[in-house]
Amino acid sequence: MSDLGLTHIALPVCQVDRSIAFYAKYARMQVIHRRTDRTIQSDVVWLSDLTRPFIIVLIEMPQVDAPLLPIAHLGVGIESREAVDRLCQDARLDGVPTEGPNDGDATVGYWAFLQDPDGHTLEISYGQEVGFAVRQATAEKQPPDLHVSSPEVLLVRQAADAWMTGDADAFADLFLPDGEFIVPGKRWVGRAAIRKAAADFFAAGTDVKIDIRRVIVEADRACVEWHWQETECAANKRGSADDAIAIDFRDGKISRWREYIDTQSCIETEV
Incomplete structure (x- = not known):
């Protein structure tokens, strides 16, 4: 399969093995x-962290x-603030020019600049929101039908269908035997309890309509x-609400379903 999208950045270096050790x-x-590379008589190395198809050449x-100088830089995500601190401490002990760590906002995170052996700038950071922003943009761009294979x-679609058809058994069967179903102020554990909760709801309400606006899977x-x-039925009123639902899966079933219901913008109308 051919590569698509941004695949690499190339950096000139004087001693490739010294740079390999730094980025490792x-x-x-x-x-x-x-x-x-015989055309330029130079050693060429590809480096990767194996998390995505992107490399440093x-x-x-x-x-x-012309080294990569601030504010231009390469950015690498680190697993914790403590790890950023340790790497900065090691860099100073190794004589690597270092700026930071610096505590930025929720978007920038906790970051520091390190200078590689040839003067190129490497940013190490924790808490930036690049991955979240990309996943959110991807989910917003793609229509739901593109996710049908997930x-x-x-x-999620089967759960919505079960609510709209009033099928308590179908809804409960989507859960593990010890699955949890949580809504504001109430919690049910196990298929039997979840089935009864759904059946009780269906006995009091009819004509459920659900419009799935967004599903983000990670x-x-x-x-x-x-x-x-x-x-x-009893009040002869139609109500509506926007729900945000956090779902955990295990072994092809739902292990935990928790709803956060927007009651402030709920609208009730006479039928």
Whole structure:
């Protein structure tokens, strides 16, 4: 399969092995390809942290005339603030020029600049929101039908169908035997309890309509936003609300379902 999107950045370096050691220690990267380019008579190395199809290409040159200087930099996410602190401490002990750590806002996170052996700038950080922003933009861009192959999204759709058809058994069967179903002020554990809760609801309300607005899946978790409408038989009123639902999955079933219901914007109308 051909590569798509941004795949690499290339840096000139004077001693490629010295740069390999720097990026291995401070950016957790490793060599995945190495060769001598006969057209320029230089060693070429590809470095990757193996988290995505993106690499740093190191090209050995006699000198580096234009290093990557702040504010230009390479950015690497680190697992914790403490890890950022340790790497900065190690860098100073190694004589690596270091700026920080600095405590930025929720978008920038906790970060520091390190200078590699050729003067290129490496940022190490914790708490930036790049991954979240990309996932959110991807979910907003793609229509729900593009997610139809996801087992997690299919379970969400089946849950919505069960509510709209009034099928308490179908809804309960989506859960593990010890699954949890939580709404504001109430919690049910186990399929039997969940089935009864759904059946009790269906006995009091009819004509449920659900519009799934967004489903964001990450590993074995999902966040769902849907708009809910129902008709209350006794009061003869239609109510609506926006729900945010956090769902955990295990073994192809729902292990935990927790709803956060927007009651402030709920609208009730006479039927």
